[in-house]
Amino acid sequence: MSVPTPDADGLYKRKLSGTSLFLAKGAMPEELNYGDPIVSTLLWSTQKFEVARVVSDMQKLADGFVRMHSVPEGNRWKKVEGWTSAENVKEIQVSSEEEIWEFVEAKKTESMSNPAHPWWEVFILNSSSSRSLALFRVHHAIGDGISLTAIFCQILCGEDGMPIGLEAIGKLSGSSSSSSSSPRRKKETQYGIGTALSAIAKIPKVAMVPKGPFDTETAYLGPAPERRKAESSGKRKTVMLPSFSLEAVKKIAKSSEVPEGVTINDVLLSGFTGMLRRYCEFMGDDLFQYGSGDRSCCCGTTFNSRALVAFAMPRSPDELRDPEDALRNAFTFISCPLAVLAKKPLQRLTLTAASVDALKRSGEAFTAFNIQSFAQKTLPEAEVKKTGVGLLSRHTCVFSNVPGPQFPVWAFGNAVDEPGFIYPNVCQQVALVSYNGRICGNVCLDPEVVERSDVLGAFLLEEMQELAGEVGVPPESVLFSKDDPAAAMLEKLVASRKETVKYETVARPVAAAAVVAEGEGEGEGLRSRLGKSGAEGAGVDA
Template sequence: MTSRERIASVDTAWLRMDRPANLMQIIGVMIFEGRLDPERFKRTVSKRMLLRYPRFRQIAEQNSDGAWWVDDENFDIDAHIRQSLLPSPCGKLELEKFVAKMASEPLNPSRPRWEYQLVETADGNSAVVVRIHHAIADGIALVGVLNSLTDDKPDAPEQGGLELPSGSDPGAEKESEAENFFWTSIAEPVTDLLLASIHVGGKLWGQYQGLRNDPGTLLDYASVAGAIAAEVGKLAMMPNDSTTRFKGKPGTVKRVAWSEPIPLPQVKAVGRVLGCSVNDMLLSAVAGALRGYLVGKGDAVDGVEIRALVPVNLRAADSEESLGNRFGLVALELPVGIENPLARLYATRERMEALKGSYQASVTYSILSLAGMAPGFLQQQVLDLLASKATAVMTNVPGPQQARYMAGVKLKQQMFWVPQSGSIGIGVSILSYDGQVQFGLITDKNMVDDPEAIAERFALEFEKLLWLVLMEPWARLADPAAVEKALLE
């Protein structure tokens, strides 16, 4: 018998959010040291992902009765795991172009909305390009799904690995707690409010169902609209951030680039000297890279503030292995207008501290949940409002801190990006793995046609702080103006 399950309201919001210029799919790339055996890779996915997560065998259907997960009676794994060829010379540039091409193509709605593209590179290695629709799960959950396909040694049995939690391995979880990675560092204070948000959403869903079952009732769409208006009011008063080339009318063509990894121990060491967290260091590097790009284009940067929407994990401890979307968004203003790298770092630290204890994450979760119950036109208005307040979407997630192996081949690098919406033209990915930090970007061609010019600046921005720690007396580093004056003498 075919299984049928109602899609949660927040997941319905993501399902209905697809637009030709903004496809609601999470896209990632995993680069391996060596060739992946296609048949073994397929068996690994079948035994570990499809058996453990039935959602990947289901189609998302929408009709007059709502949105539903329905078993795909004609499921064929070969329609979801494909082999593709890169054009010569099959290097990093060609792989980046291939990932961008995949980011611009919609997933087939008549099948479960996920796909793995296995490609071979000229250096004898392999890469897997991942596409999964946001309605299935958020990026935090999907990192766990991908981790469940890996092992801590190359000769692990194919059926193994199912004991790995859906987040990261134990080492990564400990690492994230110790270093206060962004997605966990501000989630704790909002747990109670999140439960209240879920309660509100559930209550409104019951009212909506009452309307459908009893058209004569006084409860109608207005009750949903009123609840959304109350939640959105505070965010609506938030001023727009600075106008830059990173924001505008999106097109259907995307661009992708990623940097070479930075050693995580170096980031930690410099952060300890400067009294800043790993997060502070990485986010400051992002602000510096965006600033450097704008300066290189001849754009004005004085006083520029770029607001990034950052997903924050709101999963309860006992729901680590569940799919779906359980995250809120917080708005972080990157001090792009500050030239002094130390001053920019300390400003970033101050803004991060201000976000701790913020209720933004659970408020936006509630908004997304309520929007999924509302008529499509109202949902779009709400989402356009949120998007108008920001320039970028930025994910910052800790991955495993030991090397992992998939189908017997070592995973060398991994990146993933969540989709943008509205006029947002840039997505930033920060992911730590195996003692390194990886930066990546996805951009809209209409706004940023050369994201590699930003990606290559990430390491340079960190190196500025590294050299200051190596060359300047540590006591002076607390005063950015004093350091700047000393360097000019």
């Protein structure tokens, strides 16, 4: 497909979608100090990168896709004349992997170096004593995770040196091979009609989420009054999670001990949920002494703990190759309950899978996407941003899982050792990616809220290993590498479970705490915390 020709003013005909325009203008109110929505993609290699090869490959993408050589102007994309990719590629010499991480952490909340250039840049951090890194930073207005992964398939190569193509990541594109007369297609069509009707019925529920209750305060999540302000402290820390064997996760999902239809994503989401519970127990959060496996607490008040799960709208292979259509933002968020109160890993997985399946069947993603599109086209910009903040600040985290190629690939001429991506957000952002038989990822969080983030990876590993043991999968097969730092941390934690600190909630009144201390009115402290997130949080604008 050839790139279309812009008009005399350099403007392309296709307009930005509501989501892309919303992101281009800054997704958050300026006074909240969140900066531009920048996605950082990390490509690690055991070899040094050649700058000339990076420049050449990025020029191919710039020549082939409108948004890679343009900047937003109004609601259109404008070609940047006289520009080449070399102006957006910079090499930085470093002495260690620690120095690389220092650079990444400092850069992740910064705006683009030159906003007059196309809104992406690559930093090459070559080290002679450790792994090297190609850091690709891109403004979210250019595209979502699926579209960015799709265009990179044109420069990522296999062992034979040929581009891997979209076929390497089948989940990225919608299937076009099924015949409309096949029994399966007829069943899908009937299911689609039911989903559409359900989606219409979900409009009131979905529309009220940004103005609904806040998630319950826990040791992992700050008090609702602070989240209601939604002001950025400017501090975000990237916490690396242990890498898991994709094959072991698949075996857990397919085990006869788990409900039929459990997916890899269900296993990962339940693992993250278990990590949260273990962290709260470790921090001495008394709320988790009363778990009953459902969403009710001992004092009869509703407990809220939810993740915003990213749902991307399906698109065809032709769309993902189109110079104008490939890069786009066609995604939404769905609020999914986290089974944090469930006491056992298998119970958490069962409840998680049921919640995710119900969301898929409900049509809420379709409803949310259309409400989102309508709001972005009709409401004032300030109101749209306020709604976005309200949605994010009311949830525990955003959870995303991007599928990657399951064989070794080469980027810019180098074998990719490990990929990843980082996105600072209003709430905590979980970013997972699967590649070459492993699942790796990170959590981008506020270190002032999660005080002991150093133990998160160990608790995630412990949760996944216990889950594997419950369903008959060897626990030792879960961890991708025995040298993972999470393994050593877990051994340390297991050896000294007494290393706990008491989490003192800001929301608990002093008087109520004193009553509990005297052995009277048990549960008052919990009730005050739950009330802050439940009844008192409902209907409050962010």
